[in-house]
Amino acid sequence: MKKQIALCLALLVAPLGNLFAANMYPSHPIRLIVPFPPGGAPDVVARLMADDMAKSLGQPIIVENKPGASANIGMSYVAKSKPDGYTIILSSASLAINKSMIKNTPFDPVDDFTPISLIAMVPxxxxxxxxxxxxxxxxxxxxxxxxxxxxxxxxxxxxxxxxxxxxxxxxxxxxxxxxxxxxxxxxxxxxxxxxxxxxxxxxxxxxxxxxxxxxxxxxxxALPERWSEFPDIPTFSQAGLPGFEVSSWLALFGPANLPKPILQKIYQAAKTAMDNPAIRDRVVSAGNYPVVSTPDDLKAFLDEEIGRWSKAVEQLENR
Incomplete structure (x- = not known):
């Protein structure tokens, strides 16, 4: 009986503890992992966003590069992190590709991550x-x-x-x-x-x-139409290779089971950053299309990307 009472109390207290943690979040700096070396699109966009998101959240956001193994090192690190909102990642299409391309990938792109927001397309x-x-x-x-x-x-x-x-x-x-x-x-x-x-x-x-x-x-x-920022560059269709539109994207994820209140705080901070005209302009000038989505929309997008890239990898393996 005592064990049953203790279990019931634990079940009652756990949600209160989670709620308290969410209300206090964030209480110390947040780590934003970039699974690529400095200098590329993920690193540039992460650093553009970090300062503005830090203002919204009231704590510093420290960008850390953890490159290697086609981004698997950084993504695996975040997948294994505690889902408390203090370790998040700005990932790319590699998250959707690697499970098909690299058979021993040490994480599942759906089960081991919490989608937060799509940030930009990277043509x-x-x-x-x-x-x-x-x-x-x-x-x-x-x-x-x-x-x-x-x-x-x-x-x-x-x-x-x-x-x-x-x-x-x-x-x-x-x-x-x-x-x-x-x-x-x-x-x-x-x-x-x-x-x-x-x-x-x-x-x-x-x-x-x-x-x-x-x-x-x-x-x-690799875009369906010419980009107004670079009007002299033809699309692949215009250049004689129709349908060749292989592009990446950037999106924020946390570890699986990120509490919804914390998830919403990070999402709102990201949205606020990308709604800032100065940041959007700098993201565009760095060669990216700003695109902000809800967590649910990012989940649906990731599912579509996994299916699309798995078919592409299968076709390439059978070529």
């Missing part, structure tokens, strides 16, 4: 060194076909959207461009500029300064 651009004798997608394809097996395409790692884009491009264009994975954008971009890597499907923020300095050339962008 890929096809970028080549300035010394490549091609100024269009078709002329690059022609060049690659005359150099089968001799050109490289660089990525931030196996299983990324960059990697899948390259494999899909080889298949669609009937080319044989060799995949060279790198440890993040800071390692990849210098190799691209130097011409040791001849192609990358990258985000605009990583390559834009070098496009402006004429060291790199963008041949196409």
């Amino acid at each position: 890929s651009v096809m970028v080549v060194p300035a010394n490549i004798p091609a100024d269009s997608v078709q002329s690059f394809i022609d060049y690659a076909r005359t150099h089968q097996g001799k050109l490289n395409y660089g990525t931030s790692g196996v299983g990324t959207t960059q990697h899948l884009a390259g494999v899909m491009f080889n298949k669609i264009a009937n080319t044989d461009i060799v995949h060279i994975p790198h440890k993040g954008q800071n390692a990849l971009v210098p190799e691209l500029i130097a011409g040791r890597v001849q192609l990358s499907f990258n985000n605009i923020s990583a390559v834009q300064p070098f496009v402006e300095s004429k060291e790199l050339k963008i041949l196409a962008i």
Whole structure:
């Protein structure tokens, strides 16, 4: 009987404890994990958001880069963290891809995370060194076909959207461009500029300064229509590869079972940050489409992305 009474009391007290914790949240700094090296789109957007979210929440938000294993190191770290709102992650499409691409992924993208909010879409651009004798997608394809097996395409790692884009491009264009994975954008971009890597499907923020300095050339962008920010860049459909719209995205997640009151506080802080015109403008200028969603909408979006990428990986494995 005493054990039953103790159990009943515990069941009654637990919700009160959770409510108290939610009301006190946050009482100390929050860690925002970026599962990629500094310099890429996730890192840029995370740092843009962190200060504004900190103002809303009343505690500092510390951005920590935990790169490696195609983002699995950072994502696994958050999946195993305590669901108290003090460890969250700005993830990318890798969360939807890795379960299909990397069979021993140490987490489940649905069961081990709490969706908070979609933040931005990150359209890929096809970028080549300035010394490549091609100024269009078709002329690059022609060049690659005359150099089968001799050109490289660089990525931030196996299983990324960059990697899948390259494999899909080889298949669609009937080319044989060799995949060279790198440890993040800071390692990849210098190799691209130097011409040791001849192609990358990258985000605009990583390559834009070098496009402006004429060291790199963008041949196409993976969007349904031309982006008003970059009106001179054709879409892949306009460039002769219809349907080639491989892009990533950025979204906030917490560990599974994040209490709803804490979830709502983080979501509202993220929404407030992205509603700030100054932050939105800087996110756009960094090459991203700001898109804020509710936690439920992000859950539905993630389910769709997992299905889409699993089919793509299956097709690529059977090619």
